Amino acid sequence: MRVQRPKGTVDILPATSSQWEKVEQTARDLFKRANYREIRTPSFENYELFSRSSGETSDVVEKEMYDFNDKGGRHIALRPEGTAGVVRAYVENKIYGPDYVKPFNVYYIAPMYRYERPQAGRQREFHQIGVESFGSNGYLADVETILLGHDLLAELGVKNYELHINTLGDSDVRAAYHDALVNYFTPVKDQLSEDSQRRLDKNPLRILDSKAEEDQKFLPDAPKIREYLDDESKETFEKILATLDKLGVKYVIDDDLVRGLDYYTGVIFEFMVDDKSLWASPSTVLGGGRYNHLVEEFDGPETPAVGFGIGEERLMLVLSKQNPEMFEDQGIDFFIANIGEGTDLKAVEVARKIRSLGFSAQYDVDQKKLKAQFRKADRVKASYVITLGAKEVAEGKLTIKRLSDGEQFSASFADLEDKEALLAVLAK
RNA sequence: GCGGUAUUGGUGAAGUGGUUAACACACUGGUUUGUGGAUCCAGCAUACGUGGGUUCGAUUCCCACAUACCGCCCCA
Structure with a gap:
């Protein structure tokens, strides 16, 4: 359907x-x-x-x-x-x-x-x-x-x-003004636009902001609410x-x-x-x-x-x-790219860790090839890509790449423990 | 509620009463199996809003409907 x-x-x-x-x-x-x-x-x-x-x-x-x-x-x-x-x-x-x-x-x-x-x-x-x-x-x-x-x-x-x-x-003012408008427009009713003729009965106030050409010449001299206040x-x-x-x-x-x-x-x-x-x-x-x-x-x-x-x-x-x-799309802070046996779990952990620090982070649930992961990082407008390979995981290290200029930073897992440490790495 | 214009893929769009619907962008895959935004190659429409009708045959003609947009009414 x-x-x-x-x-x-x-x-x-x-x-x-x-x-x-x-x-x-x-x-x-x-x-x-x-x-x-x-x-x-x-x-x-x-x-x-x-x-x-x-x-x-x-x-x-x-x-x-x-x-x-x-x-x-x-x-x-x-x-x-x-x-x-x-x-x-x-x-x-x-x-x-x-x-x-x-x-x-x-x-x-x-x-x-x-x-x-x-x-x-x-x-x-x-x-x-x-x-x-x-x-x-x-x-x-x-x-x-x-x-x-x-x-x-x-x-x-x-x-x-x-x-x-x-x-x-x-309300008294409105009533008096309403009557004044009716008294003013009724004598010239047949010269008014069709819409305004209808408004005269229903809602004479509306005639005042009419766009119809026929009505325009009557508007300047119409009674003003201020005179009835x-x-x-x-x-x-x-x-x-x-x-x-x-x-x-x-x-x-x-x-x-x-x-x-x-x-x-x-x-x-x-x-x-x-x-x-x-x-x-x-x-x-x-x-x-x-x-x-x-x-x-x-x-x-x-x-x-x-x-x-x-x-x-x-x-x-x-x-x-x-x-x-x-309205500009902000994108995310980190994209976690991982490659090699057993690194997927680490990617999940790193992403969660980073999120807990208050940053936005995403990893590739589809576990595509590295190149595809980088492409995805671009598409989600990530500021940084964290690369995790079997080698990095074994050594307790990770590489952070800034996508805007390709600059790479080396960090340890310990740097993910608090926000200041992570920012310090990126400030180098 | 009244009048008008429009409706082709994910997007922008070209096009024709008659076998295969242009082009571009985007996307996907590949281009030495761990690094992106470049190039190159390949792939990518239930068939042209829905339903009728005219016709040997309609995405192309007609009608209705739907939706969007413009103007009016009115209003935010």
Whole structure:
């Protein structure tokens, strides 16, 4: 039977998985230093969790949800994003209680699922790195979240990224602004693009970043969210911006920035990468914002929260272009080549000994001819080849050859007893 | 969900309605039976995504499906 992986999925093979490891390790290290700890939640949840949190009419829910009924008749959905599950876990485990230090800061690195038409950097199973912070409505919580995103991209070596930032205000503001947009666009509805006419009913905010030519002339004069902000929202936004200024973090206030999910309530932001060799127009690699009502939505106490998510596939795409050094194959430290009767056992012992010192080492389980063993050493990018022959074994000696220049070193088995001794031999 | 392009070996690819599917790289073996990355020799496709159809005959024509990619929608 010939089998094929499901549409929109990929196999991450060893050549690539080592790159993923590096990226994820960088993220984990940074989060750990900021005292964000990992949370792992189920990859599937009850359908309603996502339909409620993302918005019934959002595209994610309407057409991208990977859902099914299980054998017990439960309506299940594979998670399309990370926040809802974390919020559910927050409430279900009563983390809002006094036993937990606030804010409650967590991160996750996990697969997500969306039933979509695949493209480069967009799959049905994809991965997100995300952070969430629960319990603080302080502007510094917003700043901290933005900084984490910023610093992560910087540590990874992403170039040409731009922070776009905007604020949606609280639900009253959103409602008022929503109405204002509808009032503004409805009179000219038949002049709008087909897509935008549909958006007018469903999600008027979306019209703002329409690419359709017909829509462009209406956009500059469209009402701005800032005109509808309450004083508190305005003040918080100003504080966030002022702090970013003082910290030297560059940003662009983007009136047209609207995130696709319904649950955002305050500041929203995206880090966009402009790389013409990857995408015609700047693309978002990291997006997030404040969502102060989601915990209540799931019957938890009123709890402010803020977070972001990174699309890992997109991030990898960017890094492969912008930081190729990070992705170079390192190879192994030692390859043990052996020749002659009874030397195979010694090769195994030497390899294990070397590994115990913390080096990487491999020997030829196929026991091919010496020449073939050397060829294999080249292919696995070994730095050194240790040659073991009957003669060496008898004398308690071994030869170490540096493949880069062919230099040979003579060592004794005693030199394998500790790392310093071995390094000393190689330093000669 | 809509529109478009593509699909030949491990890889990059050439090519044709008709006995043996070019070339290159990679790989494997050999080139004095203990030393690699060079040269040389040899080997290396279940037959051209899957299934139908047209045809005396299809990898080459048609249709469907699958998958990938591009654009839209949307988004990470």
